[in-house]
Each structure stands twice: as C-alpha cells, then as structure tokens.
Amino acid sequence: MPTITILTANREIHTQAPIGTLLSAVLQSELPSFALPCAGNHTCGKCRVQISGQVSEPDAHELAFLSADDRTNGIRLACSCRISGDVTVTVHTAGPSKILAWNEIPTFTRTETGYGIAVDIGTTTVAMQLFDRTSGTVLAEQLAENAQRSHGADVISRIEACKTAGLDTLSTLIRDQLEQMAQRCLTEAGISHIDEAVVTGNSTMLYLYEGIDPSALAVVPFTMSTFFGSISRHTLAGAPVYLPRCIGAYVGADITCSILASDMLHEDGVQLMTDIGTNGEMALYKDGKLLCCATAAGPAFEGAGLSCGMPAAPGAIRTVELSDNQVTYTTVGDRPAVGICGSGILDALRVMLEQETIDDTGYLETEDEESYTIGNSTVSITQKDVRQIQLAKSAICAGLLTLMQESGITADEVARFHVAGGFGSSINYDSAAAIGLFPAALTHKTHFIGNGALGGAAMLLMNRELRTISERMAQEACELSLSASPVFMDAYVDCMSFMEF
Numbered sequence: 001m002p003t004i005t006i007l008t009a010n011r012e013i014h015t016q017a018p019i020g021t022l023l024s025a026v027l028q029s030e031l032p033s034f035a036l037p038c039a040g041n042h043t044c045g046k047c048r049v050q051i052s053g054q055v056s057e058p059d060a061h062e063l064a065f066l067s068a069d070d071r072t073n074g075i076r077l078a079c080s081c082r083i084s085g086d087v088t089v090t091v092h093t094a095g096p097s098k099i100l101a102w103n104e105i106p107t108f109t110r111t112e113t114g115y116g117i118a119v120d121i122g123t124t125t126v127a128m129q130l131f132d133r134t135s136g137t138v139l140a141e142q143l144a145e146n147a148q149r150s151h152g153a154d155v156i157s158r159i160e161a162c163k164t165a166g167l168d169t170l171s172t173l174i175r176d177q178l179e180q181m182a183q184r185c186l187t188e189a190g191i192s193h194i195d196e197a198v199v200t201g202n203s204t205m206l207y208l209y210e211g212i213d214p215s216a217l218a219v220v221p222f223t224m225s226t227f228f229g230s231i232s233r234h235t236l237a238g239a240p241v242y243l244p245r246c247i248g249a250y251v252g253a254d255i256t257c258s259i260l261a262s263d264m265l266h267e268d269g270v271q272l273m274t275d276i277g278t279n280g281e282m283a284l285y286k287d288g289k290l291l292c293c294a295t296a297a298g299p300a301f302e303g304a305g306l307s308c309g310m311p312a313a314p315g316a317i318r319t320v321e322l323s324d325n326q327v328t329y330t331t332v333g334d335r336p337a338v339g340i341c342g343s344g345i346l347d348a349l350r351v352m353l354e355q356e357t358i359d360d361t362g363y364l365e366t367e368d369e370e371s372y373t374i375g376n377s378t379v380s381i382t383q384k385d386v387r388q389i390q391l392a393k394s395a396i397c398a399g400l401l402t403l404m405q406e407s408g409i410t411a412d413e414v415a416r417f418h419v420a421g422g423f424g425s426s427i428n429y430d431s432a433a434a435i436g437l438f439p440a441a442l443t444h445k446t447h448f449i450g451n452g453a454l455g456g457a458a459m460l461l462m463n464r465e466l467r468t469i470s471e472r473m474a475q476e477a478c479e480l481s482l483s484a485s486p487v488f489m490d491a492y493v494d495c496m497s498f499m500e501f
Contacts, residue, residue, distance in 0.1 A: 001016045001017065001018060001019075002016065002017060002018075002019060002054070002083050002084070002085050002086050002087065003015075003016055003086045003087075004016065004017055004023075004026055004083065004086075004087055004088075004089060005086075005087070005088040005089070006026075006027065006030055006031065006089050006091065007088065007089065007090045007091065008031070008090075008091050013030050013031075015029075015030055017083050018083070019082075019083055019084055019085070020082050020083065020084075021082065021083045022040075022078070022079065022080075022081070022082055022083075023049070023051075023055065023076075023078040023079075023081040023082065023083060023087075023089065024036060024040055024047055024078040024079040024081075026083070027047075027049070027078055027089070027091065027150075028150045031091065034047070034078075034091065034150050036078075036079060036149070036150050036151070036152070040079045041079075042061060042062075042077075042079055042080060044153075044304065044305050045065035045077060045307070046304060046305075046309075047077050047078040047079050048070075048075055048076070048077060048078075049075070049076060049077075049078050049081075049089050049090065049091050050073065050074050050075055050076075050089070050090040051074050051075075051076045051081065051087060051088070051089055051090075052074055052087070052088050053085060053086050053087030053088050054083075054084045054085025054086060054087055055076065055081050055082060055083060055084055055085075055087055056081060056082040056084055058071075058076065058077075058080065058081075059080065061080065062076070062077050062080040062081075065077055102450040102451065103261060103449060103450035103451040103452060103454055103455030103458075104261070104448075104449045104450055104455065105261045105263075105449075105455040105456070105458065105459055106261070106263035106266075108459055108462075108463055108466070109463060110133060110134065110136055110462040110463060111462070111463050111464055111465060112133040112134075112195075112196070112461070112462050112463065112464060113133055113134050113195075114133055114134075114194070114195035114196075115130065115131065115132060115133065115139070115191055115193070115194045115195055116130075116131050116133050116194055116195055116196045116197060116198070116239075116461045116462070117129070117130050117131070117182055117185065117194050117196075117197040117198075117236060117237065117239075117461075118131065118197070118198050118200075118454055118457040118458040118460075118461045119178060119197065119198070119199040119200065119201075119236075119454075119457065120200050120201060120254060120257075120451060120453040120454040120457060121146065121174060121178075121199065121200070121201030121205040121206070121209060122146060122201065122205070122254075122277065122278075122453070123146060123153070123154060123155055123158075123202065123204075123205065123277070123278040123279060123299075124145065124146055124149065124153070124277065124278055124299060124302055124304075125143060125144070125145060125146060126142075126143070126144050126145070126146050126147075126174075126177060126178070126181065127141070127142075127143050127451055127454050128141060128142045128143075128178070128181045128182065128185060129141045129185075129454065129458060130182075130185040130186065130188075130189055130191070130194070131458060131461060131462065133195070133461065133462045136462060139185070139188075139189035139191065140184075140185035140186070140188040140189040141185065142181040142184055142185055144177065144181060146174070146177075147173040147174060147176070147177040148161075148170050148173050148174055148208065150173075151165055151169075151170060151173075153278065153298075153299040153304045153305070154278050154279070154296070154298060154299060155202065155204040155205075155217075155218075155278070155279060156218055156296075158170060158204060158208065158214075159204060159214050159215060159217065159218045160218075162208075162213065162214065162215065163215070167208070167211060167213055167214075168211070170208050171208050171209065171210075171211040174205070174208055174209050175209060175234060178199070178209075178236055179236065179237070182194075182197075182236055182237040183237065186237060193237065193238060193239070194236075194237050194238075194239045195239055196239050196240055196241075196242065196461065197236040197237070197239055197240070197241045197242070197461070198241070198242045198243075198244065198457045198458075198460045198461040199232065199236065199241050199242075199243055199457070200243070200244050200252075200253045200254050200256075200257045200453050200454070200456065200457040201252060201253060201254050201453070202246075202250070202252035202253070202254050202255075202279055202281070203217060203224065203246045203248070203249050203250065203251075203252040203253070204217055204252070205252070205254075206228055206243055206246065206252065206253060209232070209234070209243075210232060210233065210234070210243070212225065212226065217249045217250075220483070222248070222249035222250070222481070223249070224246070224248070224249055227245050227246045227247075227474070227475075228243040228244065228245050228246055228253060229243070229244060229245030229246075229467075229470075229471040229474065229475075230242075230243055231243070242460065242461075242467065244256050244257055244456070244457065244460060244467070244470060244471075244474075245470065245471045245474040245475065246474065247292050247474045247477045247479055248292065248294075248479030249479075250279065250281070250293075250294035250479075251281050251283075251292040251293065251294050251477075251479050252281070253453075253474075254275065254281070254452075254453035255275060255281045255283060255292065255453075256456065256470050256473070256474045257452065257453045257454075257455070257456025257457050257459075257460070257470070258273065258275055258418075258420045258449070258452030258453050258455075258456055259273065259283055259290070259452075259456070259470075259473065260455075260456035260459055260460070260466065260470055260473075261420075261449055261452040261453075261455035261456040261459065262418040262420070262447070262449050262452055264283075264285050264416070264418055265285055265290070265473070267415065267416060268415060269413075269414075269415025269416070270284070270285070270286045270407075270409055270413055270414050270415050271284070271285040271286075271414075271415060271416055271418065272284050272285075272400065272403070272404070272414045272416070272417050272418065272442070273417070273418035273419070273420065273452075274396065274399075274400060274417075274418075274419060274420070274438070275419075275420040275421045275452065275453070276297070276301060276396060276419065276420075276421050276423045276437075277297070277301070277302070277421045277423060278297065278298065278299045278302065279294055279295075279296070279297065280294060280295040280296070280297035280392075280395055280396045280399055281293075281294045281295075282294070282295075282396075282399050282400060282403060283403075283477070284403045284404065284407050286407050286409065289478070290473065290476070290477040290478065291403055291406060291407060291477070291478050291480055292477050292478070292479050292480065293399055293402065293403055293479065293480040293481075293482050294399070294482070295395035295396060295398070295399040295482060296395060297392045297395045297396055298388070298391065298392050298395075300342075300345075300388040300389050300391070300392040301342040301345070301389075301392055301423050302341075302342055302423065303316075303339065303340070303341050303342060303345075305388050306340070306345070306381075306385045306388060306389075307371075307380065307381070307382050307384070307385055308339045308340050308379045308380060308381070308385075309339060309340060309341070309345070309385070310338070310339035310340065310341060311341060312332050312341040312342070312343070312426065313332060313341075314331075314332050314333035314335045315331055315332065315333065315335040315336060315337060315338035315339065316331060316332045316337075316338070316339050316340060316341040316344065317329045317330070317331050317337050317339070317340040317341070317344035317348075317374060317377065317379055318330055318331060318332050318341055318343050318344045318426060319343065319344060319347050319428070320344055320347035320348040320350075320351050320374060320375075321347065321351070322351045322354055322355065326375075327351060327374060327375040328375055329344065329347075329374055329375050329377065337374070337377040337378070337379050338379070339379060340374070340379050340381070341426075342423050342426075342427070343423070343426040343427045343428065344374075345381070345385075345389055346389075346427055346428065346431040346432055346435060346437065347428055347431045348372075348374055348381055349381075349386070349389060349431070349435045349498065350428075350430075350431040350434045350435055352364075352372060352381070353434065353435065353498055357372055358372075358386060358498065359498075360497045360498045360499045361496075361497065361498075362386045362387060362390045362496070362498055363383075364381075364382075364383040364386055370382060370383070371383075389435075390496055390498070391496075393435060393436060393437045393495070394436070394492055394495040394496045395492065396437055396438065397436050397437055397438055397439070397491075397495040397501060398482075398488055398491035398492040398494075398495045399482060399488065400438055400439065400442075401439065401491045401495070401501070402480070402482060402485055402487045402488040402491055403480065405487050405491075406480060406485075406487065410441070411439035411440075411441035411442050412441050414441070414442060414445055415445070416445050416447050417438075417442040417445045417446050417447065418446075418447050418448075418449055418452075419446055419447070419448050419449070420448075420449050420450070420451070420452035420453070421451070421452075429443045429446055430443060433500055434500060435498050435499075436495055436497060436498060436499055436500060436501050438501075439500075439501045440500040440501065456470075
C-alpha cells in the first residue's frame with residue numbers, strides 16, 4: 001500500500017492509503033482542519049498542496065485552476081488528485097492572522113469567581129479566551145480555523161455533510177478541537193482547571209457542538225428543536241458549559257451575545273447592528289422592539305471562492321488605493337503580495353469603479369477581458385470574483401434595507417450602526433458604501449465592536465444575571481424571514497448594482 005508523507009509547518013506525518021484514494025480524503029483524516037471550502041465539489045480551487053511522487057494526472061477541470069508556474073512547482077488540488085504510489089505532500093497553511101480575539105464590551109458587574117473559558121464557534125474561525133472571572137483578566141487565548149471547514153465553508157454545506165460524513169464526525173471534530181484549544185490555554189496560563197465555560201455560535205454550530213441533527217434548520221419552516229439558553233450535555237476541560245439562547249434558526253446565539261456586547265439596547269435612538277461574515281446576521285432595535293434577520297452572504301468576504309482570495313494572513317493585499325492614476329496597495333505584514341483578503345477586495349472594487357474597469361452592473365472590461373491585475377502585483381480579480389462579491393454585498397445591503405423598511409425608518413434615522421465580526425475590523429467604510437455593501441448614510445455612524453459574539457460570551461461567563469436577561473431578550477426578539485419577504489427580494493435585485501444606496 002502506498003506511503004503518504006504529509007509535511008506541514010511543524011509536523012511530519014506518515015500514513016498509508018489504497019491506490020485510487022483521493023488525496024483530500026487522506027488529508028481530512030490526518031489533518032482535520034484542512035480546508036475544503038466547497039466541500040470537495042471541485043468549484044473553489046482552494047485545496048492547493050505541493051506534491052512530489054506518484055499521483056493521477058490533472059484533468060481539464062483541475063487544470064483550469066492551475067497556472068503554468070503551479071504545474072512547474074508541483075501544485076495540485078487535493079480534491080482532484082488520486083494516489084497512485086508513494087507521495088510527499090506539503091501543506092502550506094497561512095492560518096488565521098496573528099491578532100487574536102479583539103472585542104469591545106460595555107462596563108458590567110462581575111458576579112462570578114474562579115476561572116472560566118469563553119468560546120465563539122464561528123463558521124470559519126473558532127476563538128477562545130481563558131479568564132480570571134474575579135478580575136476580568138484574559139489569561140490566555142486561542143484562535144484557529146474551524147476544524148469542520150474540511151466539510152464546507154458555510155452552514156448549508158455543514159448540514160449537508162451530516163448526511164454524508166455523518167453528524168457524529170462533525171460533532172466530534174468541533175468538540176475535540178475545543179478541548180485541545182482549552183488545554184493549550186490552561187497550559188499557557190499555568191492553571192489546572194476551570195469552573196465553567198460559555199460556548200456561543202450560530203444555531204447550526206451549536207447544534208453540531210451538541211450533536212443534534214441540524215437538517216430541519218435548512219428547510220422551510222426552519223424549525224428548531226431547541227433554542228438553547230441551557231447547560232450543555234458536554235463539558236469543556238472538565239467544566240460545565242452554558243450555551244446562550246438563539247433567536248432563530250439563522251439568528252443564533254452569536255447574535256444574542258453580540259447584541260449584549262454592543263449595549264445597543266441601552267442606547268438612545270434607533271440602533272442597527274450587523275455581523276458581516278459567512279452568515280450575514282443583523283438586528284434593529286426601535287421603541288423597545290428587537291427585529292432580527294439573516295442573509296446568506298457566503299464566505300467571499302473572507303477570501304473563499306475567489307481566484308486569489310485568502311484570509312488576512314501575511315502577504316494578503318489588505319488596502320488598495322488610486323492616486324494620480326497609479327494603483328498602490330499594502331499587504332498584511334508588508335510581505336510580497338500572494339493573494340487578497342476581504343478588505344482589499346472592497347478597496348479594489350472601489351478603484352475599479354473609479355477607473356471604469358467595471359460598470360455599476362459589475363461587468364468587467366479589461367484588455368484581456370478576463371481579469372484585472374492589482375497594481376504591479378501578480379494578484380488579479382476575475383469576472384467571476386466580481387460576481388461573487390456582488391452576490392454577497394447585495395445580500396447584506398438588502399437585509400439592512402429590509403429591516404429598516406419593515407421598521408418604518410430610513411438610514412438617516414439610525415442613531416448608531418454597530419458592526420461586529422473580524423471582517424469589519426479592517427474594512428474601509430467609504431469603500432464599503434461606494435460599492436453598496438451598506439447604505440452610505442450609515443458610514444459615519446459606524447461603531448465597530450470586534451468579535452461581539454466572544455465579548456458577549458465573556459460577559460455571560462462573568463455575570464450570571466446577564467444570562468436571564470439575554471434569554472428573555474432572545475425569546476422576545478422577532479425573527480424576520482427574508483426568504484418570504486417580497487421587500488427583501490426587490491431590494492436584493494436593486495442592491496446588485498455597484499453604487500451607493
């Protein structure tokens with residue numbers, strides 16, 4: 001049986017697999033966090049690895065994702081490559097950016113003592129912090145790609161994966177990952193135990209953590225067998241785990257926590273919030289009533305599905321500017337450009353609009369009519385990339401407009417616009433408004449709160465009374481189903497245009 005040697009930044013793994021086995025299956029087995037953003041459906045081209053040894057020849061479909069330099073350097077797509085003999089595979093993982101789980105939370109009373117862990121299970125990234133609950137001090141923290149990403153980049157892919165890979169597989173992946181992260185935190189802090197943990201996430205992530213079949217969340221009428229706001233049947237580092245209450249099938253406990261962290265229910269005037277991520281969740285608070293919704297933005301803002309897309313890791317283009325007809329850019333870590341992250345994409349599209357390289361319909365018109373190269377880099381944006389961002393930004397903007405219209409207000413009447421999520425920390429809000437990610441009137445009302453889900457989870461970890469408050473708030477909130485909203489559908493079509501709203 002052929003021997004497969006897997007090389008990562010800090011590990012060397014030796015295993016075996018039968019001839020004909022897909023390389024992606026081997027990597028998923030040995031490296032659970034190996035990402036297959038399209039769940040192995042051969043549509044994203046992101047599972048790139050470097051190979052030497054005996055493997056199948058690339059077919060026409062795989063070749064479409066590989067440049068001449070890629071082929072020279074032994075780059076292949078793991079989801080298309082089959083084992084035919086001994087092979088060595090090098091996995092280059094950029095990983096999440098060095099900055100960990102930054103968040104801003106309001107002043108609150110700490111009622112709990114001892115040590116505790118707060119966790120945000122994001123669809124893309126898992127963030128964890130270990131606290132001294134008496135002082136509120138962060139003693140250690142961990143940030144990692146969600147180990148379930150090998151089964152798809154979004155919640156629908158994960159739900160579908162439960163039917164193929166099995167619910168137990170996805171559930172075990174995330175619980176094992178959290179346990180490993182918790183042990184690293186304890187080791188770093190020199191602590192032997194914790195007293196409690198709070199684990200938040202969207203509804204699907206919590207169902208998978210608990211090992212509950214999430215299939216009903218993906219079909220109308222999106223029924224939930226539990227909203228949580230309860231103690232988990234699992235433990236973390238030997239301690240009980242509290243799961244905050246979800247608002248609905250697609251407005252999960254992460255938004256409950258973000259609302260808590262934003263303090264929007266205690267501020268004057270109309271308050272609007274969105275978490276710009278794989279799932280575009282948002283909430284509007286007016287006259288004592290909380291209206292929430294969620295849109296399927298997809299992972300494009302995090303680089304997935306884009307030809308040169310990548311996380312905000314070293315070498316990712318993060319800003320793009322046009323000055324004196326010259327396009328300049330900066331990268332994460334000031335490294336040579338190797339790709340582009342979400343914030344860079346927004347800037348690049350704004351520049352392309354200014355240069356009239358794309359029109360307001362998103363049509364790309366360049367000399368080769370295939371791609372737009374950013375400055376003097378080798379990083380380019382294709383017509384397909386533009387369409388991916390177009391779909392994502394239209395979903396976010398249409399969701400916000402629908403919430404406001406259903407509440408009988410305009411963007412001018414919003415007092416503050418709270419933005420949560422890692423993507424929001426680095427974007428140029430003028431660029432976001434210029435391409436129509438959100439209404440331009442909100443630009444100067446923006447309040448970025450960072451990882452609001454983790455911040456809110458930390459508040460629940462350190463103040464038990466807030467749990468009752470948050471559960472009541474989530475129960476009384478109203479979830480607006482955008483799939484049944486003619487207002488949203490009309491807004492979605494209008495928001496496809498690259499223009500200010």
